[in-house]
Amino acid sequence: MWPLVGVLVMMTSLLASFAHAQQPPLIDRKDFFGEIQISGAQISPDGKWLSFIQPYKGVRNIWIKKADEPFSAARPISADAQRPIRTYFWSRDSRFVLYAQDHAGDENFNIYAINPGAARDPATGLPPTRALTDMRKVRAEIYAVPKTKPDILYIGLNDRDPRYHDLYELRISTGVRTLIRRNTDQIAGWDFDNAGELRLAERTTAAGDTEILRMDGDGFTPIYSCSVLEECGVEGFDAANAHAYLLTNKGGLNLIELESLDPKTGAVAKIESDPENRVDLGGVETSEVDYRILFTSYEDARERRYFRDAAFGRQYAWLQSQLPGMDVDLGSRTADETLWIVAAHSDVEPGAVYLWNRPAGTLQLQYRLREELPRDALSSRQPVSFTSSDGLTIPGYLTLPKGLPAKDLPLIVLPHGGPWARDSYGYDPFAQFFANRGYAVLQPNFRGSTGYGKAFLNAGDGQWGRKMQDDLTWGVRALAAKGIVDPKRVGIFGGSYGGYATLAGVAFTPHVYAAAVAYVAPSNLITL
Structure with a gap:
């Protein structure tokens, strides 16, 4: 700065x-504030499809095209006529596109699934949309999309008690829900490991403190806590699937740092804090192939990144060299992490979205946000x-x-x-x-x-x-x-x-x- x-x-x-x-x-x-035409690009996990959000009949909906097709060949797969779809994601096996949507702005979100490969309705030209949680006055939360269980989502529903979300396993292909855990302990979040198994949970106490709990069968054991004036939270699990990554500024720490948390004992060990001792840890990017840390990031006057995977660091350096002066953010990726959606932006660039072939070292422009500017x-x-x-x-x-x-x-x-x-x-x-x-x-x-x-x-x-x-x-x-x-x-x-x-x-x-x-x-x- x-x-x-x-x-x-x-x-x-x-x-x-x-x-x-x-x-x-x-x-x-x-040109500054009008509706963006194309946004939210994602590559399907199998790399065959590229999806994005674009208006359909005046409302923002999900579109899809083959990854190597021009955008002019894209077709809509959703047709919400009332509320724009803001975010969505692919199932791990590339069979379904899923999104959450409320009803007329009531903020009670349900989860919907679309099979882009299903037969299209002759009248609408669209594949069917299925409501996986078709409820009123209930807000669904998505906690985990496990890679090891491609037909499963772990979700929360507050149908029993509007204050708290019970934990369910939801089968995408059928919509069948199985209760995993009734939330009678004021749990605010559930943490799953790399194998898709429930390991930890987090809750806020009556005093406003945060507690991290180890799941023990039908019970739990508190293993870590921080006060209302501190920050602490779980950010995934390490490559060995033994320890959780913990972001915390507990006690004498001023800046949020990355620590390792042992779920068995509650013991912590420092991994990294800002090398310049200026700002909080901003994020941890891990591989979804082997769960190693690729890099950590710190948001100072501009974002700084520190690469823990040397090979990925070299590839990212090449990517940055192709987009000089830009901050480059990583988006969705294929299951094997060969293809990535990346977005380049700066103070005078609202965003340019590319498809990055990491092993081939190629970069293809997909679209620019606010092209008219x-x-x-x-x-x-x-x-x-x-x-x-x-x-x-x-x-x-x-x-x-x-x-x-x-x-x-x-x-x-x-x-x-x-x-x-x-x-x-x-x-x-x-x-x-x-x-x-x-x-x-x-x-x-x-x-x-x-x-x-x-x-x-x-x-x-x-x-x-x-x-x-x-x-x-x-x-x-x-x-x-x-x-x-x-x-x-x-x-x-x-x-x-x-x-x-x-x-x-x-x-x-x-x-x-x-x-x-x-x-x-x-x-x-x-x-x-």
């Missing part, structure tokens, strides 16, 4: 070139940091309008929602929309944001409208002091917690903001 002073020095050196640059034309707002008209979004009222360093991102000098610009402060979330590097439609209209955009990751450690997160406790608000104000001051923004032309815009911060901004610091727009904003913390 660049300190703000460093960014300002760079900006000053570029003022002359900015002054002579041409401001991009105004981009229509629908002129990439060369978008503005750079750079990491910055500044000091708040009490000396705490606040990281964030600054977007400057392309083609304008970085001097006396109008500013939009854009606080994120949550507040237990964070802004990340990459394309941001709001930042680009405002920058295209001549505004600088500041997105501070104020105290209480996630990813920067326990101390930074807990520094936000009791600070809504107080020091969390200072973090925004001092960001404005830092930019104004350097002459980048005009302090008389500052607006604030946000939703959810960002909406609260917007209301608090004009209520508590009206001298800072000339305009404010809040959406889905809580305004009364007592009734929140």
Whole structure:
């Protein structure tokens, strides 16, 4: 991350070139916020099919094509006329496409299965869709899709008690459900090992603490816990299927690290923490062939990855070399992990989706998100940091309008929602929309944001409208002091917690903001 002073020095050196640059034309707002045409690409486990989400009769549905066919040959396999399908997945044997959908927005999700190879209805041209959990006022949860049991899902249903989900085995081909565990112990999550066997569970106690439990027949034994002010959770099992991977910042730890948890004894051993000692562990990517860790990731100003599998690291380095300047995310993969869906994105690239043949070393573009957006008209979004009222360093991102000098610009402060979330590097439609209209955009990751450690997160406790608000104000001051923004032309815009911060901004610091727009904003913390 660049300190703000460093960014300002760079900006000053570029003022002359900015002054002579041409401001991009105004981009229509629908190009930023209109419906995306194609998204959610997945490769089937056998590598024969590529599926994706695209509107069908005006509603987003699932489409499918052979992996080597053009997108023009794709056909829809679902036809929900009321609610867009947002996510889906393939069964392990490539026989079924599955998704969860609620009814008229009631948030009670049922699970549906489609066999793309089934005979299509002559009237609709679509294969039949089967409801595997056809219930009302019941919310289904999917816990595991075991590779060793391709016709099985492990799901939760709260039909017996709406507060808690009982654990079921669901056979995809028939829809037959078998009760595995009645949830009378307030279990919030169930953890299955590499063989598809139930090993652990997690629950929240009345005090808000998290407990990890070992399953012992019909009973259980607590083996690990962390307080309400700490984080701990299971992230799969190791290659030997003996120990669980544990993400935790318990006790004296500030940053979330990766540990090994012995289910038999509850003993833990450190595996890895951030080599730069800056941010929480962000993720662990494991092979689904042999369950080795491929790499760990840390989300700093930009994501950093550390490869534990040297061969995969070399292949990923080649992939990165083909997409310079991009952050490259791995998506779905075939069962043998030869074919992968990957997405490349940056601050000025909403996303380009490719099919990566790993052993062959080839990369084929499938589609681009928001193809209509002129990439060369978008503005750079750079990491910055500044000091708040009490000396705490606040990281964030600054977007400057392309083609304008970085001097006396109008500013939009854009606080994120949550507040237990964070802004990340990459394309941001709001930042680009405002920058295209001549505004600088500041997105501070104020105290209480996630990813920067326990101390930074807990520094936000009791600070809504107080020091969390200072973090925004001092960001404005830092930019104004350097002459980048005009302090008389500052607006604030946000939703959810960002909406609260917007209301608090004009209520508590009206001298800072000339305009404010809040959406889905809580305004009364007592009734929140």
